[in-house]
Amino acid sequence: MKTIHVSTGRSYDILIGHGIIERAGELIRPLTKAIRAAVVSDTNVAPIYAQGVISSLEKSGFDTSLFVFEAGEASKRLSTVEKIYSHLFDNNLTRTDIIVALGGGVTGDMAGFAAATYLRGIDFVQIPTSLLAQVDSSVGGKTAVDLPTGKNLVGAFWQPRLVIIDPDTLTTLPEKFFRDGLGEVVKYGCIRSLPLFERLERENARDIIDDVISECVSIKRDVVEHDERDTGERAILNFGHTLGHALEKLHGYEGLTHGEAVAAGAAILTRISESHGITEPGTAQRLEALLEKYGLPTGSELPLADIISATRGDKKSTGKGINFVFLDKLGSCFIRKIESADMPEFFGV
Numbered sequence: 001m002k003t004i005h006v007s008t009g010r011s012y013d014i015l016i017g018h019g020i021i022e023r024a025g026e027l028i029r030p031l032t033k034a035i036r037a038a039v040v041s042d043t044n045v046a047p048i049y050a051q052g053v054i055s056s057l058e059k060s061g062f063d064t065s066l067f068v069f070e071a072g073e074a075s076k077r078l079s080t081v082e083k084i085y086s087h088l089f090d091n092n093l094t095r096t097d098i099i100v101a102l103g104g105g106v107t108g109d110m111a112g113f114a115a116a117t118y119l120r121g122i123d124f125v126q127i128p129t130s131l132l133a134q135v136d137s138s139v140g141g142k143t144a145v146d147l148p149t150g151k152n153l154v155g156a157f158w159q160p161r162l163v164i165i166d167p168d169t170l171t172t173l174p175e176k177f178f179r180d181g182l183g184e185v186v187k188y189g190c191i192r193s194l195p196l197f198e199r200l201e202r203e204n205a206r207d208i209i210d211d212v213i214s215e216c217v218s219i220k221r222d223v224v225e226h227d228e229r230d231t232g233e234r235a236i237l238n239f240g241h242t243l244g245h246a247l248e249k250l251h252g253y254e255g256l257t258h259g260e261a262v263a264a265g266a267a268i269l270t271r272i273s274e275s276h277g278i279t280e281p282g283t284a285q286r287l288e289a290l291l292e293k294y295g296l297p298t299g300s301e302l303p304l305a306d307i308i309s310a311t312r313g314d315k316k317s318t319g320k321g322i323n324f325v326f327l328d329k330l331g332s333c334f335i336r337k338i339e340s341a342d343m344p345e346f347f348g349v
């Protein structure tokens with residue numbers, strides 16, 4: 001088992017190891033005086049993993065309950081959080097008890113938000129079971145739900161007490177959702193690690209998945225430690241995301257996964273930045289080749305003008321422009337604001 005320590009306002013460990021999901025109880029027990037644990041999971045993950053996690057928690061002395069919601073982004077809203085609160089209240093969870101988020105990004109974001117707000121905040125543990133959640137959303141303490149007008153618009157910074165990553169859970173993850181996570185994995189290589197990018201080129205990600213997960217988690221840890229509250233450096237994690245979010249919005253959050261949208265956004269942006277001479281020549285082509293190798297999109301059939309106009313209202317827009325993350329070369333990036341007035345010329349639309 002590998003341990004990666006995160007030193008944020010409240011520090012915690014990320015554990016990576018095969019089969020450790022079955023040991024959740026003994027791994028959590030030393031960290032808390034909780035009497036009760038509430039496992040929050042969805043209709044896809046609960047039937048496969050909830051029983052094992054619950055028995056492990058019970059064995060370690062936690063009085064454990066289970067809350068299951070309908071799988072999918074559509075559930076990630078305040079009305080579901082309200083049902084979680086009711087479950088916590090009905091099962092007598094107090095301020096010293098604990099929530100265990102068992103599932104993908106939707107589960108972690110929403111159970112984390114419930115933990116951040118129930119009784120003004122109780123402890124929670126992340127057990128991410130999708131690649132996207134393991135390499136990205138379970139680390140960093142961002143919790144949120146969606147509003148009808150947009151994704152992740154209501155949330156809180158709330159660090160978990162522990163993150164338990166068991167790569168064995170990826171064997172039950174549908175291929176489309178494995179690709180979803182790979183979109184973020186490629187992003188980490190692009191912004192911070194040429195060696196990771198090159199390993200993904202040379203080898204098959206599935207064969208080296210333990211290393212891939214720990215490399216991505218380490219990069220995210222480093223960035224988050226420097227900027228827990230997302231006021232500066234953390235923005236580099238948004239490479240590919242501004243155009244990606246626009247694509248997700250234009251697709252009505254269906255058909256295109258988050259990771260696929262990020263992949264397409266990264267490729268489109270890098271072709272443009274390379275044409276302006278701010279990215280090393282050949283970068284876009286190498287990025288496209290890697291994305292294609294893993295079945296990820298490198299562009300969109302939608303007109304670029306529509307994608308650009310859909311970036312308006314992005315959470316990362318400040319004042320009259322948008323901060324974009326550009327690569328100067330593979331493994332290295334910088335943030336530059338493009339003024340609204342300059343957008344049409346910059347993107348050639």
Ligand code: MG
Pocket residue numbers: 136184241258262
């Ligand atoms: Mg993302």
